[in-house]
Amino acid sequence: MSDSTADSGPAGDVDPSELTDEEWRERLSEEEYRILREAGTEARFSGEYVDHDADGVYRCGACGTVLFDADTKYDSGCGWPAFYAAEDDAVTTQPDTSHGMRRTEVRCANCDSHLGHVFDDGPEPTGKRFCINSVAMEFDDG
Ligand SMILES: [Zn+2]
Numbered sequence: 001m002s003d004s005t006a007d008s009g010p011a012g013d014v015d016p017s018e019l020t021d022e023e024w025r026e027r028l029s030e031e032e033y034r035i036l037r038e039a040g041t042e043a044r045f046s047g048e049y050v051d052h053d054a055d056g057v058y059r060c061g062a063c064g065t066v067l068f069d070a071d072t073k074y075d076s077g078c079g080w081p082a083f084y085a086a087e088d089d090a091v092t093t094q095p096d097t098s099h100g101m102r103r104t105e106v107r108c109a110n111c112d113s114h115l116g117h118v119f120d121d122g123p124e125p126t127g128k129r130f131c132i133n134s135v136a137m138e139f140d141d142g
Contacts, residue, residue, distance in 0.1 A: 010040055016063040016111030028062065035135045036062045036113040039098075039105070044079030052081070053108060056141035058132075063111035065090055067137065068130065073138025076122075081137070083130040084122045091130075094120055 019027070024037050034040040040084035049058070058068040058081070067090045068083045089109055096105035096117065103117045115136045122129035 016113075019111075023060075031135050032061055033061070035133050036115075037113040039071060039096075039134075041116075042080070042133045042135050047080060049081040049134040049137060049139060050079065051075075052139065054139070054141055056139055057087075058083075058109040058137040059140050060113060061114070061138050063108060064114040064138070065108055065110040066140075067091060067108065070106050070139075074123060076131070078129070078131055080116065080124070080131045081134055083132065084124075084126045084128055085128055086134065091115065106132065 008119060021037070025033055028036060031042070035042060048084050053073065054070060055069070056068045056070050058070070058073075059066050066087055068086055072083045072085040073085060074082055086106070092107050092109045092112075095106050096103045104119070106115045107113060113136065116130065116132035119129045119131060120127060
């Protein structure tokens with residue numbers, strides 16, 4: 001029963017939903033800002049966590065909330081880190097019809113930053129494939 005994890009990210013004890021666009025720019029690198037706040041996508045196979053398989057958790061790169069457990073990470077071959085499940089209530093999803101595609105966007109439930117997309121072609125037990133940008137996450141080996 002620990003709920004302290006949401007408070008320990010780069011945003012410190014500031015409520016991330018209160019941050020202005022300018023404050024986000026100061027807190028994030030250019031690449032992080034482009035992906036987390038402008039829903040960008042890193043190049044396939046460019047991310048530092050694509051082939052990363054250590055035990056631990058992946059936190060939101062913007063606010064530090066734990067998003068995914070490394071136990072749910074698997075090799076999807078898609079070129080981005082893939083997980084078959086997110087932590088309970090850690091992410092929100094919404095329809096995304098940009099770029100002429102019908103996809104489901106995944107955002108951090110705490111700070112509403114863009115993380116990636118979720119697809120229905122993942123493995124058991126969920127059948128989900130959370131395809132998440134490495135830049136949007138910070139690995140934490142606990
Ligand atoms: Zn967040």
